[in-house]
Amino acid sequence: MLSFEFILNALVAGLLLGGFYAALSAGLSLSFGLLDVVNIAHPAFILFGSYLTFYVNEHFGVDPIIAGLVFAVPAYFVGVAVYRIYYNSFEKTGAESLRGLVFFFGLFFLIEVILIITFGVDYRLVRAFYIGKSTSIGPVGIAFRLFVPFLVGGILATVLYLFLTKTFFGRAIMGVAQDSLAVQLMGVDPIRIKTVAFGIGIATAVIAGSLLIIIGPVEPTIGREYIGRVFAVTVLGGLGSMTGTLVGALILGVAESFTSSFFGPSWALAVSFGILLICLAVRPSGLFGR
Amino acid sequence: MNKERKIFLIVAAVLIVGSFLITTHMENRFYYKAAYVVLQYVVLATAWNILGGYTGYVNFGTAAFFAMGAYTAVALIKTWKPPLYVLLVTGGLVSGLLGLGIGYLTLRLRGVFFSIATLALAVVLQMIVSNWDYVGGGAGTAVLKPRSVPMFSNYDEFLFFVMAALAVVSVAIAWLIEKSWIGRGMAAIRDNEEAAECMGVPILKLKLFATTVSGALMGIAGAPFSYFVVYIEPTSAFHLDYAVNSLAMPMIGGTTTWLGPLVGAVLVGTAQQIATVTLSSEMNLLIVGSLLVGFVVFAPDGLVGLFGKVRARFAGKEA
Numbered sequence: 001m002l003s004f005e006f007i008l009n010a011l012v013a014g015l016l017l018g019g020f021y022a023a024l025s026a027g028l029s030l031s032f033g034l035l036d037v038v039n040i041a042h043p044a045f046i047l048f049g050s051y052l053t054f055y056v057n058e059h060f061g062v063d064p065i066i067a068g069l070v071f072a073v074p075a076y077f078v079g080v081a082v083y084r085i086y087y088n089s090f091e092k093t094g095a096e097s098l099r100g101l102v103f104f105f106g107l108f109f110l111i112e113v114i115l116i117i118t119f120g121v122d123y124r125l126v127r128a129f130y131i132g133k134s135t136s137i138g139p140v141g142i143a144f145r146l147f148v149p150f151l152v153g154g155i156l157a158t159v160l161y162l163f164l165t166k167t168f169f170g171r172a173i174m175g176v177a178q179d180s181l182a183v184q185l186m187g188v189d190p191i192r193i194k195t196v197a198f199g200i201g202i203a204t205a206v207i208a209g210s211l212l213i214i215i216g217p218v219e220p221t222i223g224r225e226y227i228g229r230v231f232a233v234t235v236l237g238g239l240g241s242m243t244g245t246l247v248g249a250l251i252l253g254v255a256e257s258f259t260s261s262f263f264g265p266s267w268a269l270a271v272s273f274g275i276l277l278i279c280l281a282v283r284p285s286g287l288f289g290r
Numbered sequence: 291m292n293k294e295r296k297i298f299l300i301v302a303a304v305l306i307v308g309s310f311l312i313t314t315h316m317e318n319r320f321y322y323k324a325a326y327v328v329l330q331y332v333v334l335a336t337a338w339n340i341l342g343g344y345t346g347y348v349n350f351g352t353a354a355f356f357a358m359g360a361y362t363a364v365a366l367i368k369t370w371k372p373p374l375y376v377l378l379v380t381g382g383l384v385s386g387l388l389g390l391g392i393g394y395l396t397l398r399l400r401g402v403f404f405s406i407a408t409l410a411l412a413v414v415l416q417m418i419v420s421n422w423d424y425v426g427g428g429a430g431t432a433v434l435k436p437r438s439v440p441m442f443s444n445y446d447e448f449l450f451f452v453m454a455a456l457a458v459v460s461v462a463i464a465w466l467i468e469k470s471w472i473g474r475g476m477a478a479i480r481d482n483e484e485a486a487e488c489m490g491v492p493i494l495k496l497k498l499f500a501t502t503v504s505g506a507l508m509g510i511a512g513a514p515f516s517y518f519v520v521y522i523e524p525t526s527a528f529h530l531d532y533a534v535n536s537l538a539m540p541m542i543g544g545t546t547t548w549l550g551p552l553v554g555a556v557l558v559g560t561a562q563q564i565a566t567v568t569l570s571s572e573m574n575l576l577i578v579g580s581l582l583v584g585f586v587v588f589a590p591d592g593l594v595g596l597f598g599k600v601r602a603r604f605a606g607k608e609a
Contacts, residue, residue, distance in 0.1 A: 038402040089587045098480075100542055101348050101402055103586045109534050110579035117572050223531065228413065231406050271424060273410035280403055 005139040006118070010261040011254060016146040018253025020215060023153030023208040026160050027201035027232035032231075033239040034177040035194050039088065040104040043226035044111035045202050049075065049209020050093045050218045051119055059124040064126045065152060070211025072203040079202025083195050108223065115220035124215035131214060149211035154246075155158045156204060160244040167212060178239055225269055232276040238286030247287060251275075291350035296306030298465060300460045309454035313447040322450040326518060329450070329558035330511050332457040334532065335539035335551035336464045342537065343545030344473060346480030347396060347502045350538040354415050355385040355505045357527035359512030364425045365523060367433055374452065374514060381513030382506040387503020393498040400483070409533075416528040430523025433516040449514055460507050464548040467503075475547075476500060508536075531575065535559075538582035544592030553593055 025044060031037045052071045056062040090100035105165045130144040164170035173194050175183040212218060233252055237244030252272060260268040279286065316322075334352055349477050359381030366372055366380060392408060399407050435445045442448040467473045475496045477606040478486035487493050497553025516522040535558070558578060565574035589596050 032402075040402070040405075044608050085587060098342075098346055098348060099407060099541075099586045099590055103583060105348075105350065105405075105534075105537070106579055106582040106586065109530070110576070110583060112530075113572060113575045113579050117576065182480060221530070224409070224413065227406065228410055235403075266421065273414055274352060277407060278409065280407075281398055284398070 003217040006261070007138055010257050012142065012144065013029075013261075014138050014254030014257030015250055016142070016150040016253070017257055019150030020146070020208075020211055020255050021229060021233055022157045022249035023155070023204070023211050025230045025237075025245050025249055026153075026242070027204035027208070028206070028230045029234045029237070029240065029242060030173075031198050031201040033241070033245070035197055035233050037083070037091075037194070037198060037262070038101055038104060039198075039201065040101065040110065040227060041108040042205055042230055043223040045079075045205035046209040046212055046222045046226065047115060047218060047220065048111055049206030051115055051118075051124070051209075051220075051252055051277040053210040054119075054124045054218075055214050057128075058124075058250040061127075063160050064130055064214050065128075065148070068207040071206045071210075075206035076199040076203040079199035080195050082202065083198035087191060096235065097228060104137070108109040108227075111224060112220050114115045115280070119220065120186065121219055121221070124213070125217040125221050128214065145216075149215055149242055151232065152207070152211055155205060155247075158248045158250075160200075160204070161246075164242060169193075169196070174182060174240075202240050209217060227240070228269070228272040232272040235284075235286055236275055236279050237290035241286070241288035244286055244288030253273035293435075294469075300464065301346055302462050305458050308421065308457050309451055311449055313442055318356045319444070319446055322446045323518075324563040326450050326453050328556060329453040329457040331513075331535055331539060331559040332552060332555040333453070333460045333511040333553040334508055334536040335543075336457075336548070337462045337504045337511070338536040339551040340467060340507070340546055341500045341504040341541040341547075342468065343540050343550065344476040344480065345497060347400075347497070347500070348405045348537070349392075349408045349504070350405045350537070351392075351410075351412040352508055352530040352532050353528045353530065354408065354412035354513070355508035356386060356532050357412075357419070357524070358385045358388055358415065359509030360424055360522060360527050361419055361521055362509070363513045364433060364516045365430065366426065367516065368431075377513045378452075378510050380454075382510040383511070385509020386502050386506030388509075389501040389503070390498060393501035396501070397494070401579065411518050412528055412533070416524050418489075419528070420524045425586040426523065428524060430521060430526075433452070435517040435520065445517065449518055452514060453511075456510060460511075461505065461548055461552055463507070464551070468548050472496060472499065534575075534582070535562075537579060537587075538551035538578050540592070542581055542585045542592055544594030546591070550592050550594045 024043075027045075028039060028042045031039045031042070038083055049068060049071060053064045053067040054069045057064055084105065086100060089105060103211045130148055132145065134141055134143040136142065162170075164174055170185065173196075175186075175188070177195075178188045183190050183193070229252065233245060233248040235248075236251060237246070237248030252275060255275065256268045256271045259271050334356065337355075338349060338352055341349050351450045362381045363377040366377055388411075395407055395416065396404055396601075415589055425431060438446075439448045443450065465474070474493045475486070475493075478489070478491050479493050479496060483493060511584065512527070515527065519526065539554035539558050540551040541554070542558055543552065544550030558581065562574045562578065564579055585592060591598070
């Protein structure tokens with residue numbers, strides 16, 4: 001039972017899962033980690049992306065990844081609109097801690113209910129040529145439905161990292177995270193920066209949604225499970241660190257993979273919440289915290 | 291103050307006696323079922339508000355405390371079928387202890403992290419209960435309610451009466467807290483925890499008190515649940531509806547007073563009962579969600595706050 005191959009397979013599956021978790025959490029790392037916007041509705045936007053992908057895949061046969069990338073553009077504007085409401089109603093008056101949180105929770109619930117009403121509670125899945133195939137390197141089997149999201153997730157995290165560190169706009173976002181007032185004194189409007197950053201966050205959520213439905217079938221209420229996962233990854237990695245998010249995601253993926261291999265899949269969910277609680281108790285600033 | 295307390299106690303007693311008298315005159319069982327659900331939300335919303343509205347810690351895990359009470363009761367019913375008041379007390383005790391535990395979390399977790407921890411609690415507890423075969427596991431279990439109960443013509447009417455009494459008691463507890471130094475201390479924590487601590491407010495004690503009372507009330511509300519639904523399973527007992535409703539109702543009614551959750555629960559709860567019958571249960575959730583988002587954005591102080599503003603405006607015109 002406890003062979004070397006078994007452990008190796010669990011490890012590889014976990015790393016692949018981790019890359020996917022990086023894609024899920026990248027947007028949250030941007031909005032929550034850098035800008036302190038507690039977007040608890042992030043998983044709901046991911047799921048929304050999954051269903052958009054499902055719709056165009058089912059009716060027009062569009063490849064899920066392409067669908068995700070295309071829908072990321074309108075999602076950006078949705079994100080901009082959501083942040084505008086959030087800023088004007090809560091952040092401006094300093095009421096974000098309680099009512100802002102409730103606002104995002106309400107948004108999360110609303111999206112879930114809308115998905116239930118439009119698509120029903122059945123599991124939905126997509127079709128693509130790479131889903132269902134797998135390859136093997138030596139004793140390790142690699143399923144393409146895990147490998148493709150891993151690849152896209154890794155690219156997404158890398159692009160975001162380069163964007164944040166190399167471009168003017170990305171550095172402005174980092175600047176707002178460090179000292180909003182100083183950025184303002186340099187003649188940059190921090191609210192505009194935050195709006196754009198939040199929009200990008202939602203756009204990546206929709207791309208992550210297309211990956212989610214590649215990995216497995218989705219139903220409207222699984223968003224809840226991902227609240228724990230995405231927040232665990234962002235906190236474990238350290239708020240505001242894209243490298244941290246990637247590392248945190250890989251750790252969570254491996255931990256979950258081992259838990260479900262040894263104790264059964266029904267316990268995998270406890271891992272993310274466990275990591276989150278331990279991390280908050282022992283080292284709240286995370287691995288790569290600012 | 292003393293006169294106010296007397297009036298409040300009299301109104302509370304009248305309400306309890308009144309709900310008993312209703313059971314001797316009204317026959318239609320549907321109304322009892324509907325009223326039970328609304329009253330249950332009065333308890334949950336009031337309990338949520340003691341922690342969320344007064345102290346400022348947003349609890350997303352109402353379902354955890356509620357289901358803990360419900361499943362404690364199921365475990366007891368499976369072993370020796372004690373009378374209902376034993377179920378209420380133990381349900382309250384277990385969820386109160388759970389609340390105390392969550393209270394210690396507030397030492398390290400504030401804001402969104404506390405909220406996520408409570409949500410985590412709900413998810414993890416649901417997982418544990420789903421794997422616990424004694425109380426039915428994931429498939430659920432049927433619970434036989436007692437055949438008869440003295441003074442009431444059937445058990446549904448009795449449950450309605452019990453829940454009505456619980457609703458009155460929990461609103462009274464919220465009222466007492468709000469009018470005492472405890473309530474003022476909680477408000478200080480809500481506004482600024484560090485400043486409150488510096489001014490000598492015993493913040494840990496008050497936070498533990500808030501989480502324990504809030505959790506215990508939710509557990510008591512959940513204890514009769516298995517008798518009410520007859521067949522209990524984890525998905526329904528841990529449903530996200532409880533978290534959303536118990537948070538939406540105070541938000542819609544107004545979070546800073548005892549009146550807010552009461553008004554919110556009665557209005558929204560009744561509207562939900564009507565919407566479930568006339569439209570569909572999904573539509574009723576859509577309505578609650580939209581109301582919640584609409585109210586936090588446009589009417590931050592809820593209906594009570596709106597009413598106060600309108601009254602102030604009229605008073606201003608007269609002057």
